[in-house]
Amino acid sequence: MASTYRFAIFLTFLSATAGLSAAALVEEQPLVLKYHNGLLLKGNVTVNLIWYGKFTPIQRSVIVDFIRSLNSKDAASSAAPSVASWWKTTEKYKGGSSTLVVGKQLLLENYPLGKSLKNPYLRSLSTKLNGGLRSITVILTAKDVTVEGFCMNRCGSHGTSASKPRRAANGAAYVWVGNSETMCPGYCAWPFHQPIYGPQTPPLVAPNGDVGVDGMIINLATLLANTVTNPFNNGYYQGPATAPLEAVSACTGIFGSGSYPGYAGQVLVDKTTGSSYNARGLAGRKYLLPAMWDPQTSTCKTLV
Numbered sequence: 001m002a003s004t005y006r007f008a009i010f011l012t013f014l015s016a017t018a019g020l021s022a023a024a025l026v027e028e029q030p031l032v033l034k035y036h037n038g039l040l041l042k043g044n045v046t047v048n049l050i051w052y053g054k055f056t057p058i059q060r061s062v063i064v065d066f067i068r069s070l071n072s073k074d075a076a077s078s079a080a081p082s083v084a085s086w087w088k089t090t091e092k093y094k095g096g097s098s099t100l101v102v103g104k105q106l107l108l109e110n111y112p113l114g115k116s117l118k119n120p121y122l123r124s125l126s127t128k129l130n131g132g133l134r135s136i137t138v139i140l141t142a143k144d145v146t147v148e149g150f151c152m153n154r155c156g157s158h159g160t161s162a163s164k165p166r167r168a169a170n171g172a173a174y175v176w177v178g179n180s181e182t183m184c185p186g187y188c189a190w191p192f193h194q195p196i197y198g199p200q201t202p203p204l205v206a207p208n209g210d211v212g213v214d215g216m217i218i219n220l221a222t223l224l225a226n227t228v229t230n231p232f233n234n235g236y237y238q239g240p241a242t243a244p245l246e247a248v249s250a251c252t253g254i255f256g257s258g259s260y261p262g263y264a265g266q267v268l269v270d271k272t273t274g275s276s277y278n279a280r281g282l283a284g285r286k287y288l289l290p291a292m293w294d295p296q297t298s299t300c301k302t303l304v
Contacts, residue, residue, distance in 0.1 A: 030298050031238070031250060035094060038234025041173065041227065042095035045136060046103040048129035052117075053142025054109050055179075062208045062285065063140065066217055069281030070100050070224070081268075081303035083281040083289065086221075090228055090247070092295045093236055098228040100136075104129050117147045126161050126174035136173045136227055137161075138220070143179040143212055150178050155188035156219040158227045173231045175223045181212025189215025191255070191264040191276075191288075199262040204276035207286040214288065221289050222248040236295075247293050251300035254291035259302075264288075267304055278303045 047067055051060065069083035091097045106129055113121050126137040141147055149157075155178060162171030180188035186196040192206040192214055206214035226246035229236045237244030256265030256278055267278045267288065277286035291300035 031293060031300065032298055033236045033238045033245065033247070033250060033293055033295070035236050036234045036241075038230075038232055040093060040095050040098075040229055040235050041134065041136070041231050042098050043134065044099050044101055045134055045228065046131045047100050047224075048103045048131050048135060048137045049105045050125055050129060050137060050139045051105065051107045051109070051142075052113075052125065052139060053111060053115070053145045055140070055142055059210060059213050061283075062210065062213050063216065063220065064102060064105075065281055065283050065285050066220070066287055067100055067102050067138075067224075069279075069285070069287075079280050081279055083279045083287060086279050086289050086292065086303055087225075089292045089294055089301055090225055093229045093247070100224065100228075103131060103135065111145070115145050117141065117145065119148050122147070122157070122174070122176045123159065123161055126172070130161060130172045132172055136175055136224070138224075139174060139176040140216065140220075141176070141178045143181045143183070145178065146183070147176065147178055151180060151184035151187055155180060155215075156223050158223045158231075160232060173227050175220070175227055177216050177219045177223060179212040180215055181210075185211050185215060188219065195262065201262060204264065204267070204288070205274050207270065207273075207275040207277040207288060209273075209275070217287050218290055221287075222252075225292055248290050250293050251291035254300050254302060255288055256302050256304050259291075265302065265304075 066083065070087040071084065122139055125139050129137050156176055158173065158175045160171035160173055185193035189211050191204045192211045193203050194200050208214050225248045229247045230244065233241045237246050238250060239245050254265060256267040259265030267276045269276055270286065277288050279287045279289045281287055291302045294301040
């Protein structure tokens, strides 16, 4: 069974906001992710993409442009705050930079495993473009595909193609992210949709005009950062290895300064479209990216 990290991007804290006091916001404990002496994904890392189900060319380009925007060599092409500057925080983890390079892409528009996927199917799919230890295979499932646990306790996950947990480091890393547009946008695409629980504040306008895909970007960003810093469950994390808090999942729900449960924080607003974002990418694209834990300050770092 793959050593899979199960991740729900939507905040469990929203269900507890009713009793949250101002004093609780002031008292904040230091956040420390311990390094467990394992292998991290550093240097050039190939990202292969598997599109499971139907995605429009525009949807695919939004996601591919995001991954390409992470490449620090292209930072000069994007005005600050940039996607590349967000990703640069991963350099502060042991081993230096992780440069993600888009590799092969596979379109599976005919749903070869059906529209309801179990966990073993994800590992099986990840081997179709297995690029070796210095790679990440990203499986993206369309809005009409259900995945075990999707919308109930996770919006995506990361793991390895190894068949047994103790052999995790012998497998290649993979990430899965689902499109929640029609199933649970309030769970997996917040803050672009009103949350299922907690304060019903007005949703933010998605920067690429697609609630499902812009929600996928948040989850994909989270899982890529978590994967390079804890690819085989022995990197950086806090808590038990079976349910770890990792580089970005430790900072869930924080997108800008002044954030608190149910409020994403101060972010930038496009004067023309009214959409919210905090990072600029290649091709003039804009994205909303979550905070990432900074090893140097032991805090959740935001771009704005």
